[in-house]
Structures are given as C-alpha cells and as structure tokens.
Amino acid sequence: MTDETVTDETMSEEPIYQPLAGVRVLDLTGQYAGSQITRILADLGAEVNKVEAARHMDMVSRGLVPTDNRPTNHWWTRTAYWAERNINKRGITVDLTTDEGKEVFYDLLDVSDILAENYTPRVMRHFGFEYETLKARKPGLIHISLSGYGQEGPLANAPANAFGMLAAAGLAYAMGEPGPAPYLPTTSLADMYAGISAATSILVALRRVRLTGEGERIDMAGREGGMAMGSGFVLGSQLPPDQPGERVYSTVILGCAGDEEWLVVCYRDAEEWAQLCGVLGIEDPPDPPADPDDPPEEVVRAAAAADRHAVAAALQAAGVAAAPVQTGRDILLDPHFEERDVYALCRHTDPEIGARPFGRAFPVRVLGARGTELRDPPRDLGRDNREVFREVLGYSDERIDALYEAGVAADGPSTRFGRAWATPLDTEAMIHDGGALPAPDYLDVLSERFGERVGPLRWPEEGS
C-alpha cells in the first residue's frame, strides 16, 4: 500500500486475500478485456507494472467517461473508465518502438513472471517480441495474448472491439427476440468474460510453472470468451426445433411504480401466478397468460402502482423466484451486495475525484480472509517510472534521466494529443433518447451508503 491511500480494509483483523503476492506482471494490455485480466491479477496481490508510452497511451480507457462529466486538461487520469480498469496497478511509460525502450522491456521481462498483452499478433512481431524470442530469454515465462480471434487462422490479424467480438460470437442474434433481427446489449459482455476467462488460464499456467519450471504460451480469443458464455445458444442451434413438454417456469416482466422500475417474476405454476396476483392485491386472479410477454391488463395495472422491491421480497418470502430489475444505482445501494462487500471505495489521490466505489475484480468470499483489497488508486501517466526503474530494474538516476531525455520515458502525454480533453458525454441527449435517467444526488446518496464523503473534495475549475 502506498502512503497516499487509506482503504476500508485496513480496519479489519483478518488478512487481506492476496494469493498472488510475489507474482510480477509485465502488462502491455489496454482497453477493456486486456485490462480486466491484469486488474484481476492485481486485485489478487500480483505486482502489475502497466506499460504505456507518451505517444501510445491506453486511449480507450483514458479517454472514456470524464469523472463527473467535467472537462479538465488533466483528462488522461480523470476518466472513470481508466479508474475502473487500472486500480491496484503501477503505471510506467516506455516507448517500445525505440531501441532503448526495447532494452527496458527486456529488463522488465527478466524480472517478471507473466507478460500480458492484447494486441493483434502483427504488433508483437513488429516490436520483435515473438514468443520464441522471449522464451529463449526467459524459459519460465507465461506469455498471454488476448486478441479478438486468436493468434492463428484467417481472422488472426483482424482488428476487433467489444461489440464486434460480441456479434461474431453469435450473441447479437442469440439475444434478439425470437425472429430475424439481431440485437446488441449496451454492455460489452464478450469483452468482460474474455478478460475473466483469460485470467483463469494464467492461474492454470502459474500452477504448471510452479510444478515443472516450464513456461507457457496462452492464446486467448476474445470472441470465444463470449461464445463460452453463450454455450447454451450454440447447443440450442443444433437441436430439433420441436420439443414438447411443459414449461419449467414462465417469466413475466412488469413495470412498477416510478421511472425504470421493473419487476421480473419466474412462476412455476398457476399457484405461483396466483401468489403474484395476491401480492399485487388482485383478489380474483386471472388465469396465467398463454403468452407471459402479454400479461393480463389488470395485472399490468396493479403492478404499475406497486413497489418492485416490496413485491419481489414478498414473493421470495413465499418461495417464488422474483427480482427487481436493478440498475447501477440499485446495485450500489443493495443490502445484499453491501453485506457481502462486493463494492468498496478506492480513494483517488486527485482531490477533484476523491473516493469512488468500484467492484472487486475477484468478487468471491474467502473463508478466513477479508477478500481482495482496492489498495492503490489508478495512476497518472508515468507515475511509477522512477520507483520501478530504480527499485525493480536497479537503474541509476543517470540512466533514468537519459530515458527521459531520449523521450523513452515521460510523465505526461505526448504533445501529439495537444490539450485535448476527454470528451464529455452528451448526457442531455442520452437522457432525452431514453438511454439514461438523471440522478443528480448521486454523491450524497453514495456518501450515506459508504459512510464517508464520496466524490471530489473540491470541484475542478473549468479548463484547469
């Protein structure tokens, strides 16, 4: 833990869960899926040294969602996306396109257990970092590559992003209505589970390295992470269409009182349907609908006046599977997730950001431990250069200065980015088009939930 941060976990008696303490990761990842791999490893206690370059920053992460939607000149370290992806990592800058930068890379490789990157295969070749070369230098290395489609085959070098992978994984059609049109969810499911799946592959490889001393090459295809999640879709596409048999349960979604207040109920039979009607105050319940997507009007009317949380709780108490359709706000305030400590505060050193809640990347309770720790806030560009170069690589101050002078290392973005700001989102248009609802009291609500001030300790001045 740095001297800059204080976390909730410091107050508890059980040890922090850090099973990967002592493992060092050379992290060339960026964007979402790649950063998810190393975020998980970092949460689990590994030392993750994330490498960027002043001219080649992780722009997807650093450019998305300015905190509190306020533009500032220091935009590259003030976005929510950057924060979420890079908690617990150290940040260094090395320009890998230079000979001096390649020397630093190899020095880092020599003292690292894992190399993680999510380039298309041609990029590592361009750097001269083919696996065989790296393996010859460090036989015990674990090298994971997460690309859109894998390291080989006709699509190996195809560029990919979150939704491209999702669509190519079959999920756009699989998640559509029964019928001809595909559909996109608004979160990048394939990306997310690609990163999570890739992290498991590293754990398998770490075990092998410890047993045999032999390194490992892992080739992760991002879209196949989405496919694995959608295994049921792939299976279903191969089955005969005519499958008789009564439904195990039917699912109805009802609008409840308020904006964006939805309730989902999975009723197994007429008795459970009657329980739903009873909870909604319908004395003479209609028969269950033939099509659960078209529930009876009186049930729709009754639900529209009901509290979704109360109805779900009452049905669950009666043994009926039901839930409010929870939004991001609901999740952060949910008593179950609070009791199970799924979200915790990470305190940014920038007072214009302050403490914010983040999910734990390994959200599993471990008997006898406190769970993982959000120990270090996301880093400014090059924040850990001197510490890593000096303490990990043993470089002299003169050599470090020379790296700065040669432009191999830097503490801020290249001037090619100008004074551009991460673009604030057009939240008014988003709200107008139904993509979001405003919640202006969010910082007060979260401060009450987490028991301390959430949000900036001071507001940034415009353009500061």
Next chain:
Amino acid sequence: MDGPVAGEARGQNTRLSDIVAVELGEGLAAAYCGRWLRLHGATVIKVEDATTGGDRLRREDLTPDGWRRTERRSMFAALHAGKESVSLDYSSDEGQSELHDQLFRADVVISSFTRDELLERGLSEVLFDLPGDRVAVSCTPFGLDGPYADYQATDEVLLAYGGSMSTLGQSKGPPRHVRVPMADFVGGVFGFQSALLGLLNPAAGRCFDVSVADCLAANLERVTMFYSHLGLIHLRGHGMHRHFAGHPGGLYPCKDGYVMVAMAGSPIQMMALLVEQPELEEHPLFQDRLERHRRPDEFDELILPWFLEHEAGEIVTKAHELRMPFGYVLRPSELLTDAQLAHRQSLVEVAVPGLAEPVRMPGLPYRYREFDAEGVALDPLETPG
C-alpha cells in the same frame, strides 16, 4: 505465431490431469465450474442424489423458449460430458460413508448447495473443514450468507439482481430476458478461478463462497460507473449506445444480413474509403463529429446504400483491411461452420442421448501452446452408478 502449432490447439487440454474434483448438487454454476475442470483434464466426479432421481437436468432441458420438462438432456450431456457419476442417498449411513470416501479422494470439492441444503445433507460442518489442502468451492445463486442467501433463483432473476438485465432491451421499452442461461456461466468461471487459487496457494485461503449475483454485479462494464462518476442511471438500447460510442456504430443491414459497424478510434475518413466515396470526406457530417452525432439518420443515408449493395463478407473484409474493427454478425448456428473456429478447433463434440450425431459446444476460449498433445475424453455421463 504463424506456422505449425507446438502443442494441441483444441478447446481442451490435460493441464489439470492430476486433479480430482467432486461436484455436489445440481446447480448450473457448479456444473460449469466442473466442466472447465474437466476440459483441463481433471477427473470430475458428479455426485447425484439417488432419492430425487438425480440432477434435475435429467428431466428438464433447454428449448428455444426456455426450460421445459423433457427427457432429452442435451444441457445435462453438454455440461457433464467426460465426468464420472456417483449416486448416493445423503440420508443413509451408506450414503454418508460413500460421500466421505469421495470427499477424501478429492483435491477440489464443488458444491451448489445453499446453506439450508448443506444442513439437510449433513455437509455444513464438512464442506469448509476438509482436511489437508483440499479446496472447497461453493457456487450458489446468492452465496451462503447475506439477505438473499435463501432466495429462489433463475437465470433471469440473477441477471435482474446483478444488473445485466437493465442493459438488455430497447430504449424507452421494458428490459428483456434472454432465454438461455448466461448468469450461471459467470459463476462457474469464478468458481473455477477460485479452485485454481486454492490449489495454487492454499495457505492464503482454500474455502470459497461464490455468489453468481455478486460476480455479475461486480463486473458490470459502465453500469455502476455511470452512477458513481456521472450521476446517471445507465439504461439500454440505441439511446445509450449512440451517445456513448458515437456515430456511426452498431448493427447495420447489408445485402445478406447485418454487419457490426465499429469505428473504435478509426478516423471517419476510413468510412468514406470503405463505402468507395472519398468525396464524402468533405461532407459536413464527416467533418463535424458533433453534427454527425446530432443527425445520425442523415449520416446513415449517406453510407447505407453501399452497405445494402454489399455482402457482409465483403464489407467486413474490406473494413479489416482499413483496420476498422467491424464484426460479422453470426447466428449461433453459423458458428458451427465458421472458418476461424474450425482452424482453432474451438468446438468440442458432445454426444446427446437420442441424437444420431454429436452436438458441438464451445470449448475453452484459450489455448495452451506448450507441451500438450493429448485431448480429453468427453464421453457422455451415463446413468448414475
């Protein structure tokens, strides 16, 4: 990594062939966890309750409109292929003796039992107090404690509590539910991750309580961030997509279906080149990002005619040549003939009772390239022994 592959390239391997895992209960998350252990070569023993007729998936199966009561067992076959089977009566002395024999044989014990179900089966004191370095992984819908620990769960209920359902559907419309299980897969992967961590470093912890709902809630790209960093409740549909990702982007129709249009940092001039109208670079909607954002339909009128004249294969190939990360929009059935997946041998075959031909399921999404030449037997799990 062009050229011959050093090791095997299938969606299965033998990395954990020294591991024995016992899988208790019938939850899908536990089954996914056991499946991934098996796909890594572990011996996985599925223990079923003889008094209930075994796993419910022997009597319920997935259909295009949800779960139905049927003896087809395709999901059961897919999730449990390659596992060994033991059937016992938890309430009998013989059953308890058999159970303890199995537990002592195991390196990893996976359980889908809730806390009440553990109590009923005499396991609440046993599961998390296994001797030696044995690893225990509980995979349940809501975890073993907390206000919802005893709640009834379906995949839809978990997606709703965990926040994913709020992102599914059209803007200004209701959220939608997806008719095949996704939530449990997430719990299964974290269960597998837990098992590996326990094997790697038992001193740090070897008893894990995986809640599927927790795993979903903690891994919501954007959704909670929008509230904590923007003061917005993140919803769904075009109203979110367009304003977050910019325009153009999303699913576009083409001559033979759809393509996924994604710019992801590509200069908009690339779009003018793609649609073979370089003069569009000078068009005001190509020049002004904000204007394009405000008038998306007008922008689409400029490019859509070209899309509708070309097939998805042509469009995506050309976009990739221009380094634009477009995606094919594939039906699940089209994955079965996808050349890239065939090259990587990404699908594993599973026999389903009553079907003449085996079905193919996604295997592991990653490949280990060193020192592995053997595949893993994925024979059907037969009647409980």
